[in-house]
Amino acid sequence: MKNPILLLAIIIIFSEAVFANLIINEIMYNPSTDIGDDSDLEWIELYNNGTNLSLELWHLEAGTKTTHFNLTLENNTYLVIARELVDGDDSDNMSFSDYYNITNSTNITAIQGNISLNNQNGEILLYYNGTLNLSVQYDSSIGADGNGFSLEFWNNSWNESIVYGGTPGKENSIINLTGANESSNETNSSEENETxxxxxxxxxxxxxxxxxxxxxxxxxxxxxxxxxxxxxxxxxxxxxxxxxxxxxxxxxxxxxxxxxxxxxxxxxxxxxxxxxxxxxxxxxxxxxxxxxxxxxxGEQQKLDDKSSIEIEELSKNSAKFGDIIKAKLLIYKGDTNKKSIKAYVENDDERISEITSFSLHNKFTEYELEIPLIIKPNCDQKLERGDYELVVEGLGEIEYEEINVNGFKFNCLKKDEEETLFEQPQRSGVDYIMQNNISNIIINKSFYAQLKIVNNDAKHNFTVWSYVYKGSKVYSDGNQTDNSVGFGLDKGSSMIVRLYNKVSDAPPGDYKYKIKIKNDGQKTNHEITIPVVILPVKKLEKTDKKNQSTFSASSKTSLYELKEEIEKEEDLKEVTGTAVLNNKPIIVYESSSFKSKKLIYYLLLTITGIICVALIWRRLK
Missing domain, CATH: 2.60.40.10 (Immunoglobulins)
Structure with missing residues (x-):
């Protein structure tokens, strides 16, 4: 196999003995991108190892470009031909003078040249009075191929420089690397250093x-x-x-x-x-x-100004008159001051459901909602069976989903029976319903609490946030209110909110998880406090895989929520008025209407018992 140095052929043609004193001494044909672009930092160095030499009759060709000279090069001095000596009109702020810090006081002779060097291989030609005097062919296999080093000529061979950036206008770095000269220099240098x-x-x-x-x-x-x-x-x-x-x-x-x-x-x-x-x-x-x-x-996430509405799922795609269907919605509120959303079922001729409406307040926020839609009972049978559309509109957007309505849920024979059947109990207050188990938290893993808020009162605006704490110290990443979500609820409507948290730095042990709800109809915030246990990842994987779901998190519920993807979601089961923790129900809030329902149940049992006792006593008598 040939020595790779032979790939660099140097052809020297002697026209006059004096001409041999001018040599091509160093080449930067492919600078590193860490230093700068080729157009900024390519250069060729000439060296005059003889007497003073006028270069007026000389010119250099590199590729298809030619550089002429108008100066005298003194003996034992260097001349650097730079592709961009001073920064020009390009978009960067880099040039040969910028990188090598060339100023009027710098003892380096450099000129603006007309050169362009191929990054793989090429030929540089030096002419005197139109006659070829020196030809140098370079090849990337020798070195200095985009790594920030140059090719230096010494002892009739070319080698990669040992100095990053090369040595333009100075003695080559590979000179006296080995042998007696190096040893002598080191000895002299050492002696000089000591003094x-x-x-x-x-x-x-x-x-x-x-x-x-x-x-x-x-x-x-x-x-x-x-x-x-x-x-x-x-x-x-x-x-x-x-x-x-x-x-x-x-x-x-x-x-x-x-x-x-x-x-x-x-x-x-x-x-x-x-x-x-x-x-x-x-x-x-x-x-x-x-x-x-x-x-x-890095590149900042560009917030989408345009709002969007997506109907993710219907509880049933085929319904009956009198049914209540639930729709899961994914709504993104962009840069708009509009707040109201309304949903209903209709066809081209008539609307067949009540209107469900609610408000969304936070801009640049994604909401995941579940809303009810009540289809009219059609007791007078004036409404036609067939295909209808669920319509969700607001924030300047509108979305449709087909639904088939056929048949009757109730046999409504009399008007008074119909009114009694569909009369909704008058409820009051607000119900807060936890919908998932968060008793165990994995360190450095994201998790969420799912809370359903049912507004049985007048229209209210809510703000909800959560965090993990022990004593007076908060352990959730960020501030207490970083995951806050704001929205409005009309009377009789509900909202499902997911609150994402992550604990990155906390020792395993017992902690508390708090949800705070600010209601504009109340002077003080409502609080839900749940005992939780923070476990290391390995411990949870070995001991609690069966009952605990883990999350690496993905939520777009607000700009401040965590952005990781959810690895696994647990099945959610609605438990009215309770939060399921370790399979034991804990009452977190009961509205007055819910309490009244339980009292009615016990009252009916009591009355039934009294009637039975009275009948037995009467028969015995």
């Missing part, structure tokens, strides 16, 4: 502390009491110590760059640097390290 004391230190500078994902972070190093030569190591980590930009070494304080890209909404990083070597005897090394904290913002 030349200094207190070198380093500091990281960035233009800002907060960046957008995909925005270039420009990193600058300030080496104080700067020694003539030094080596700086730098890299980037996240807050968990994971390296996100590999460690690099540099021998200059030129501007570096890094472009973060994150999927999260926000993430923090530490830019770190270490002054590892100096050409002086550094007497204080405690300040040879520095780090800079920056924050990166």
């Amino acid at each position: 030349n004391e200094c207190n070198a230190s380093i500091k990281i500078l960035t233009e800002q502390s907060v960046y957008e994902s995909g925005e270039k972070v420009e990193i600058m190093y300030e080496v104080n009491n700067e020694p003539e030569e030094f080596v700086v190591e730098y890299w980037v980590e996240d807050l968990f110590g994971n390296i996100v930009k590999d460690k690099r070494e540099t021998t200059n304080a030129n501007k570096k760059s890094w472009t973060p890209s994150i999927a999260e909404q926000e993430k923090s990083f530490l830019i770190k640097t270490n002054l590892t070597e100096a050409s002086c005897n550094d007497t204080e090394k405690s300040d040879n390290y520095d780090e800079k904290l920056i924050a990166v913002k």
Whole structure:
């Protein structure tokens, strides 16, 4: 197999002996994207190892582009031909001068060239007075292929530089790496360091502390009491110590760059640097390290301004006159001041149900609701059997769902019997009904409590929120009211609310879960307090898989609710006036009407017993 260095063919044509003094010395044909784009940081370095040389009759060809010269290159000096010497009209803020910190005081000769280098392979030609003087062919297999290093020429061969960014306008980094020269240099350097004391230190500078994902972070190093030569190591980590930009070494304080890209909404990083070597005897090394904290913002979730209504499910798609059907709705309220929603069943000719109406107050909020619809009994049989539509409209939107109505639920023969049959009991107060079991909570797993609110009173506005606590300390992630949901309920209507919580940092043990309901008709908030147990994940998986449902959470009920997907949902069973905890009913609230129902039951039993005793006594008499 051929030596890969042979892939780089160097053809030198000698026209005059003096011409051999001008060589192509270093090539940056494919800079790393961490440094900058090809259009910003491609360059070619020439070196004059002879006497002073006028370049007026010389020109360089790279690809299909040609660069002419109008200067004299002194002996033992370098000339850098940059693709973009100074930042132009492109969208970035990067150029050769920006990255390598080229100023009027910098001892580097660089000119704007007309070059464009192929990233895989290419040829660079140097002409004198129209005659080819030097030809260099490069190939990516040799190195410096998009990794931030350059190709350097030394001892009639090309190698990848050992300095990140290359050494434009300076001696190549691969010179004297091995052999007697290196040993001699190290000895001399060591002796000089011992006699030349200094207190070198380093500091990281960035233009800002907060960046957008995909925005270039420009990193600058300030080496104080700067020694003539030094080596700086730098890299980037996240807050968990994971390296996100590999460690690099540099021998200059030129501007570096890094472009973060994150999927999260926000993430923090530490830019770190270490002054590892100096050409002086550094007497204080405690300040040879520095780090800079920056924050990166991801793409923010764009809130949809448009509202939407979706009819998810009907309790029955075929109903009878006199039926009560339930509809599950998923409603998103966008950027609108409209609040009212109404639902009913109709066809083109007539509406055959009562109107169920309610209000939604919070913008940019998704609601999951279950509403009842009462179909008229049609005792006079004026309504036709057949196909109808459930209509849900409001917030500037409207949605339809087909339903078939056929047959009669009741045999209504007399008007007074009909009125008695459909007369609804006059209830008062508000019922709060827990609909799921949350007695066990898994650490770092999202869960929700499902609460049904039945309004038997006048129209009210409600705000509901929940949290886990022990004593005076709240253990739910975020603030107490982060999962709050607000809505309005007309008399006789109900709302099912899911309140999502997550506990990320709490020792296993006994805690309490509190739901607070603010009703504009009451001076004080109504509270539901439930004892809960926080368990580690492994413990729950081994001991309580049968009865406990776990959630990794997904809810869009409000902007503040958790955004993970629900892994498993438990079957929900409505328990009027009670919350099911560990299979034992606990009464959390009873309205006056519900209490009256229970009293009527006992009163009827008592009256029946008295009548039976009276009949027996009369027969014996």
